Amino acid sequence: MSGAPRKAAVLGSPIAHSLSPVLHRAAYGELGLDGWTYDRFEVDEAALPGFLEGLGSEWxxxxxTMPLKRAVIPLLDEVSETAASVEAVNTVVFGPDGRRSGDNTDIPGxxxxxxxxxxEQVESAAVLGAGATASSxxxxxxxxxSGExxxxxxxxxxxxxxxxxxxRLDVEVRTADWADAEQALSAPLVIATTPAGTTDDLAKHVPERPGTLFDVLYEPWPTELAARWSMFGGAVVSGLDLLxxxxxxxxxxxxxxxxxPLDAMRKAGERALAAR
Structure with missing residues (x-):
């Protein structure tokens, strides 16, 4: 089942916090890929070209992860339409001939x-924050x-x-000032893409009948906003779900x-977070 030894890894800076090794190794175990390894490497933009050049055929x-999602694009042989749409690659796959193909799994994730x-479908939505995750x-x-x-x-x-x-993505986007962010919470779907602590002050404004909150954070969890949202009976999707x-x-x-193996990967991630 395991076949020839193969390697994979997550790159970024900082990288020590990444849960990716836990998730991928859990998948290899379930799939019987005994010869596969998955590690993490601290790599910044300056070091990325040299790192890629040093990889062998076993990769x-x-x-x-940040800050490499855009920096890697010029170093690839091809980029998927999904990744090109947001100028962000989070996945590189090496072909048998060494060809480097880039994709973005955050969006379908x-x-x-x-x-x-x-x-499956919403009539309108609100996004809290801007930047790479917000574009995804x-x-x-x-x-x-279907709407605004x-x-x-x-x-x-x-x-x-x-x-x-x-x-660029052919969606209708209206912008509003962060000072009015409490208004976002009445949307059927709210996606929070901000750093830890940023939405804490919004928790007290959660409506009595909230819709769905997708908070991309997974540590610390739950966020104050997510905890309050759940208290009022709203559906909450976490950063671990996305990951x-x-x-x-x-x-x-x-x-x-x-x-x-989705379930095994999620359980492995939950155990790792609980142990931190």
Whole structure:
């Protein structure tokens, strides 16, 4: 079952916190891929070209986190339409001839995590924050949101950026000031893409009958906003849900297996977080 030894890893800076090794190794165990290894490496933009050049034929693929998702693009032979749409690659797969193919599994991962909770389509949505994760959220919403998306941001520069992403992704994006972010909480779907602590002040504004909250954080968990949301009976999707669903797609691409063990990967991630 295991075949020839193969290698994969996650790269980024900082990287020590990454749960990716836990998830991928759990998948290898379930799939009987005894000869496969998955590690983490501290790599920044300057070191990335040299790291890639030093990889041998035993390498199957790489997961990429910040700050490498855009920096890797010029170093690839091909980039999927999904990754190109947001100029962000989080997955590199090496072909038998060494060809480097880049993809973005965050976008379908968001869609899959929502679908798991029964969210197939929404009439409108709100995005809290801007930046790389927010652009992936917009790309995911382009697949499931039929109406307006409102992005709550802290500066006009960020507002311009989100509107540009909307035009590029062909979704209707209206921007609003972060000072009015409590208004976002009445949307049927709220996607929070901000750093830890940023949405804590919003928790007291959760409506009596909230819709669905997708908070991309997984540590610390739950966030104050997610805890309050659950208290009022709203559906909550976590950053761990996203991490697991995007990792499932990575495992499938890197190993060639048609199905990765979602439940085993999630349980391994939950155990690792509980132990921290």
């Amino acid at each position: 199957a693929g790489l997961s990429l 968001i869609v899959a995590a929502l679908r798991e909770r029964g969210i 959220a917009l790309a995911a919403l382009s697949r499931i949101c 998306i409102v992005a709550y941001v802290r500066s006009e520069a960020r507002a311009d950026e989100m509107r540009q992403w909307g035009e 697991v669903h995007q990792a499932v797609l990575q495992v499938q691409q890197m190993t060639g297996r048609p199905k990765a």
